[in-house]
Amino acid sequence: MEKVKLKLLYSELRPELDKIEKELEVAVGSNSLLLNEASLHLLQAGGKRIRPVFVLLAGKFGDYNVDVMKQVAVPLELIHMASLVHDDVIDDSEMRRGQTTVKAQWNNSVAMYTGDFILARALEYITVIEDPKIHDILSKTMIEVCRGEIIQIEDKYKLDQTVRDYLRRIKRKTALLISSSCELGATVSGTDAETAARLRRFGYFIGMSFQITDDILDFTSSDEELGKPAGSDFIQGNITLPVLFARKDPLIYGRLKEAVGKDMTDSERKEIVELIRTSPALEEAKSLSDQYLNKALKELMLLPKGNANKTMRNIALFIGKRKF
Structure with missing residues (x-):
C-alpha cells in the first residue's frame, strides 16, 4: 500500500518510467x-525505482529529453x-521484497555471476554517452559503492x-547512488553547474x-511488511543506527553483545527486536533522519520552482x- 502511495506521487512520470522498465528488461536479457x-x-x-525517478526529475531542471535521460537512468x-x-550473497539473505533472492532460488555462484552480468550491462549502456564528465561521475560512484560494500x-x-562509521558506510552504500542519480540527470540535461550541485546535495541528503529510515523500519515493521524477518540486519551482523543508539543502555548492550554473531532462535530474534523497539533509540535515529531530510528540503527551496x-x-x- 505504501509503495502504491509513493508511485502516485510521481504518476506523471509513468510513461517515461514504463519506457525505462522495458529498457531494463532488454538490458538484463541474455542468450543464457x-x-x-x-x-x-x-x-x-520490483522496487520503487527511486533512482530513475530522480534522474528524470533532475532532468526537468534543464533541457529534458526522455531518450537522453534513459541513457543514465537505466545503468x-x-x-x-x-x-x-x-x-x-554476502548477507546470506533468503528473502528480498517478499520473494526468494537469486542466491536462494539458485545458488551463490549463479547470484555472483548474475550481479557481474548486470553490472557489465550497465557499463555497456553508458558507452552511448560521449560526455566524459558523465563517465567520471558514474565511475567514481561505482568505486565508492564498492568501497561501501567492503566497509x-x-x-x-x-x-x-x-x-x-555507520554514516560513512551508508553514504557509500546508499546515498551516493541517489546523489549521482540527481547529478547525472541534471548534467545530461545541460543544467548550470550550481543547479547540478544543489541537486547532487539534495540527493545525498535524501539518500x-x-x-x-530503512534501518528504523527493520525494527518497527512486521515480518510480513518487510518481506523478511524483522531485525534481519542485526542477525546478519550489520550494526545499524538504532542498535548504536540502543547500546547506550547497559542492559541492552549486554544482551546485544551476547546475541551478536550467534545463531538465534526466532524467539531470541523477537526479543532483540522488542528491546530496540521499546528503547529511545528509534526516536533518536528518526531525529537524525529528519535532520538530513530538512537539509534536502532546504536545497530544493533554492532551486527553480515548478512541477519537478x-x-x-x-x-x-x-x-x-514512510512505513515500508
Missing part, C-alpha cells in the same frame, strides 16, 4: 537461459540491482563502531534519510515518513 531467468527474477521482484538502476544481488564487511558484528521541484519535495517528505 540461466542468466536470463536469474536476472528477470530480480527485475520482476544507474542496473548498478543498484547488481549491488543487491551481491549483498544477498560493511569490515564493520560486521562490531558493536563498538561509532555513529560516524541518508532514506537509509536511516514540487514532486521532489513530496517524494522527500514521503521517504522520510
Whole structure:
C-alpha cells in the first residue's frame, strides 16, 4: 500500500518510467537461459525505482529529453540491482521484497555471476554517452559503492563502531547512488553547474534519510511488511543506527553483545527486536533522519520552482515518513 502511495506521487512520470522498465528488461536479457531467468527474477521482484525517478526529475531542471535521460537512468538502476544481488550473497539473505533472492532460488555462484552480468550491462549502456564528465561521475560512484560494500564487511558484528562509521558506510552504500542519480540527470540535461550541485546535495541528503529510515523500519515493521524477518540486519551482523543508539543502555548492550554473531532462535530474534523497539533509540535515529531530510528540503527551496521541484519535495517528505 505504501509503495502504491509513493508511485502516485510521481504518476506523471509513468510513461517515461514504463519506457525505462522495458529498457531494463532488454538490458538484463541474455542468450543464457540461466542468466536470463536469474536476472528477470530480480527485475520482476520490483522496487520503487527511486533512482530513475530522480534522474528524470533532475532532468526537468534543464533541457529534458526522455531518450537522453534513459541513457543514465537505466545503468544507474542496473548498478543498484547488481549491488543487491551481491549483498544477498554476502548477507546470506533468503528473502528480498517478499520473494526468494537469486542466491536462494539458485545458488551463490549463479547470484555472483548474475550481479557481474548486470553490472557489465550497465557499463555497456553508458558507452552511448560521449560526455566524459558523465563517465567520471558514474565511475567514481561505482568505486565508492564498492568501497561501501567492503566497509560493511569490515564493520560486521562490531558493536563498538561509532555513529560516524555507520554514516560513512551508508553514504557509500546508499546515498551516493541517489546523489549521482540527481547529478547525472541534471548534467545530461545541460543544467548550470550550481543547479547540478544543489541537486547532487539534495540527493545525498535524501539518500541518508532514506537509509536511516530503512534501518528504523527493520525494527518497527512486521515480518510480513518487510518481506523478511524483522531485525534481519542485526542477525546478519550489520550494526545499524538504532542498535548504536540502543547500546547506550547497559542492559541492552549486554544482551546485544551476547546475541551478536550467534545463531538465534526466532524467539531470541523477537526479543532483540522488542528491546530496540521499546528503547529511545528509534526516536533518536528518526531525529537524525529528519535532520538530513530538512537539509534536502532546504536545497530544493533554492532551486527553480515548478512541477519537478514540487514532486521532489513530496517524494522527500514521503521517504522520510514512510512505513515500508
